[in-house]
Amino acid sequence: MHVVITGANRGIGLALDQTLRAQGHQVTGTSRSGGECLKLDVTSADSQRAMAQALDTQPVDLLICNAGVFLDKGQNLADGYAPDLWANTFAANVAGVFLTVQNLLPNLQLAQNPKIAIISSQMGSSTKVGGGGYIYRASKAAALNLGLNLAEDLKHIGIAVGIYHPGWVKTDMGGDGGDITVTESATCLAQRFAELSLDSTGCFQTWDGRAHPV
Numbered sequence: 001m002h003v004v005i006t007g008a009n010r011g012i013g014l015a016l017d018q019t020l021r022a023q024g025h026q027v028t029g030t031s032r033s034g035g036e037c038l039k040l041d042v043t044s045a046d047s048q049r050a051m052a053q054a055l056d057t058q059p060v061d062l063l064i065c066n067a068g069v070f071l072d073k074g075q076n077l078a079d080g081y082a083p084d085l086w087a088n089t090f091a092a093n094v095a096g097v098f099l100t101v102q103n104l105l106p107n108l109q110l111a112q113n114p115k116i117a118i119i120s121s122q123m124g125s126s127t128k129v130g131g132g133g134y135i136y137r138a139s140k141a142a143a144l145n146l147g148l149n150l151a152e153d154l155k156h157i158g159i160a161v162g163i164y165h166p167g168w169v170k171t172d173m174g175g176d177g178g179d180i181t182v183t184e185s186a187t188c189l190a191q192r193f194a195e196l197s198l199d200s201t202g203c204f205q206t207w208d209g210r211a212h213p214v
Helices: 011-022 045-055 083-109 134-157 182-195
Strands: 002-005 026-031 062-065 115-119 160-165 203-206
Touching: 002 011, 011 026, 011 182, 045 083, 062 083, 083 115, 083 134, 115 134, 115 182, 134 160, 134 203, 160 182
Parallel strands: 002 026, 002 062, 062 115, 115 160, 160 203
Antiparallel strands: none
16 A cells, blocks of 8 residues: 655654554655655645656555644734734645645545545544634644545545544644653554545544544
């Protein structure tokens, strides 16, 4: 199975890269800086096109849209949440997902049972209202909505779409207070991706397989 992972140079993306490689899959990881990964800035149309050209006609069995940012952590409601934080967050967390799917759609259609996994968050659920983090929460809610609509549109061409909450993970983004390690999250998420099918397309699940309210 050929897997493409955005944001694979650190955190959950890196753990997913390592987990899926250990399972014997061919993995193409991407990152903004390139290096050992294929270079991809998910917010750049030119970078997206270059990435698609680099993959050429390679089938993509599983696309994991993991790249994302949390730029408004610790912002103050009184004078924080500047407009550029909104623009940059939505460019990465929402438009970046759409552009990646759009550019790799031909590659996905070359696979036998193609799948798209979108890493969202329970912070995007209307049932998890905890205040603060307004930009991140709104972007993850939008990513969830995007995934649900992609599932509807892509089902007729045989592409399954799942949206996932990876857990509160101990990463630079999640902080040291997280509940699980990146390895635990990645191992469980890999199982969720393996289970994803057209019968379950449009699902919003936690890393450990529970259905999460939208």
